Amino acid sequence: MAVQPKKHEMPVQEASVRAHNFKEVAIGYTEEIAVAEAQRCLNCKNRPCVEGCPVNISIPEFISKVKDRDFEGAYGIISESSSLPAVCGRVCPQETQCESKCTLGIKLEPVGIGRLERFVADWHNANFVGEPEMPLQNGKKVAVIGSGPSGLTCAGDLAKKGYKVTVFEALHLAGGVLVYGIPEFRLPKDIVKKEVETLKKYGVDVETNVVIGKTLTIDELFEEGYEAVFVGSGAGLPRFMNIPGESLKGVYSANEFLTRANLMKAYREDSQTPIMKAKNVAVVGGGNVAMDAARTALRLGAENVYIIYRRSMDELPARKEEVEHAQEEGIKFEILRNPVEIIGHCNPDNGRDPLNGFVKGIKVIKCRLGEPDEKGRRRPVEIPGSEYVIDVDCVIISIGTSPNPLIKNTTAGLHVNNHGGIIVEEGTGKTSKDGVYAGGDAVTGAATVILAMGAGKTAAKAIDEALSHK
Numbered sequence: 001m002a003v004q005p006k007k008h009e010m011p012v013q014e015a016s017v018r019a020h021n022f023k024e025v026a027i028g029y030t031e032e033i034a035v036a037e038a039q040r041c042l043n044c045k046n047r048p049c050v051e052g053c054p055v056n057i058s059i060p061e062f063i064s065k066v067k068d069r070d071f072e073g074a075y076g077i078i079s080e081s082s083s084l085p086a087v088c089g090r091v092c093p094q095e096t097q098c099e100s101k102c103t104l105g106i107k108l109e110p111v112g113i114g115r116l117e118r119f120v121a122d123w124h125n126a127n128f129v130g131e132p133e134m135p136l137q138n139g140k141k142v143a144v145i146g147s148g149p150s151g152l153t154c155a156g157d158l159a160k161k162g163y164k165v166t167v168f169e170a171l172h173l174a175g176g177v178l179v180y181g182i183p184e185f186r187l188p189k190d191i192v193k194k195e196v197e198t199l200k201k202y203g204v205d206v207e208t209n210v211v212i213g214k215t216l217t218i219d220e221l222f223e224e225g226y227e228a229v230f231v232g233s234g235a236g237l238p239r240f241m242n243i244p245g246e247s248l249k250g251v252y253s254a255n256e257f258l259t260r261a262n263l264m265k266a267y268r269e270d271s272q273t274p275i276m277k278a279k280n281v282a283v284v285g286g287g288n289v290a291m292d293a294a295r296t297a298l299r300l301g302a303e304n305v306y307i308i309y310r311r312s313m314d315e316l317p318a319r320k321e322e323v324e325h326a327q328e329e330g331i332k333f334e335i336l337r338n339p340v341e342i343i344g345h346c347n348p349d350n351g352r353d354p355l356n357g358f359v360k361g362i363k364v365i366k367c368r369l370g371e372p373d374e375k376g377r378r379r380p381v382e383i384p385g386s387e388y389v390i391d392v393d394c395v396i397i398s399i400g401t402s403p404n405p406l407i408k409n410t411t412a413g414l415h416v417n418n419h420g421g422i423i424v425e426e427g428t429g430k431t432s433k434d435g436v437y438a439g440g441d442a443v444t445g446a447a448t449v450i451l452a453m454g455a456g457k458t459a460a461k462a463i464d465e466a467l468s469h470k
Helices: 031-038 059-067 071-079 085-091 113-127 149-160 189-201 218-223 254-262 288-299 320-329 449-468
Strands: 141-145 164-168 205-207 228-231 251-253 280-284 304-309 332-335 337-345 358-372 378-382 388-390 394-397 436-438
Touching: 031 059, 031 113, 059 071, 059 113, 071 085, 071 113, 085 113, 085 189, 085 449, 141 149, 149 164, 149 189, 149 228, 149 449, 189 205, 218 228, 228 449, 251 254, 254 288, 254 394, 280 288, 288 304, 288 320, 288 394, 304 337, 358 394, 436 449
Parallel strands: 141 164, 141 228, 164 205, 228 436, 251 394, 280 304, 280 394, 304 332
Antiparallel strands: 337 358, 358 378, 358 388
């Protein structure tokens, strides 16, 4: 039988409808679509797709189970390698990882591996009624700092090996960036909650509202009997452009904007931490976080939302799917444009000081692409005299984040690089401080969920090897 040349389409909400609600955009495969998509897999002997997966899921094996309609068996295979399958199936950039290695993709579209992973995880969550088998405890305690993807992965892998793991989370809900950073329409929070609850069933304890470096220090964790500490505290320190007007009211970092909307529900009328309901919004940046912020602003009632990006559409770092969804929803792309000033107007009640004013526009300059930079991307070159103003009343800066300096500033002997990332040994996640490991965005700066999970997995293996010999 001939192989269908293209992936089976993912059912989605209509753009005109979803742009005004926070329900998940992608509806998910049915059983019939999932089986049909699984039948496209060639079941290659050399399994190149596994090589492209940062957590090394046995992809052909789980897809074979889907072909046979053994969906729970497929889930069992995935969960051997991944502690967050329902999350990964939604937010991982499969197109540049496992699917980019798919043999079928050489001549046709690759198998929809991510869509199948999501289907399997959702099927399990909807149909499984049992309890996971508790592993035999080995009497050793490990602390995990941060409940984002790297921390949860490390905790899950160690708990399954019998370690008593406690996860310390600074916020009031577990999930890290999965909860505060990624909007509901891309990753429903009930999904994250379900994944966390599954880890708790393996014996993982989660303590919220604990700020390591303030409430407790890493040294105090060792004093309390923890034999190893994994730092997965993420990269929550926003970067700004340092252009005039960034202190005006109505200017947000993407981190603050998304945290207020996703975690604190700041758009509600009764919110104690309200967020500005803007009419015209500019989002500076071109990554997934920028897309999330723009699409959130639209759902909060903005009439016009602009993505301002200094390179071309071909260089946009956001996932192709997210860009397409944003375009379908009416987000406007101001490409090859670089902001030079945020323009404000004074509130009469605050006098004439422009620092007390509100945003009324953003001045941008046109760019062209020049020679490649050190990363191989063509450098934007500003075109003199091409400035113009876009009328907006809100600006969201989404140009990246850095690791929070709190842990490194309160932990003697922990070495960091010039960007504040914790320095680790490749292949183990070991830091310069004995017994302390790290991974995810706290090491690399802002990156993908699956890469953070891979780092958590690597550190869990190294911790197990180290403590098993004690």
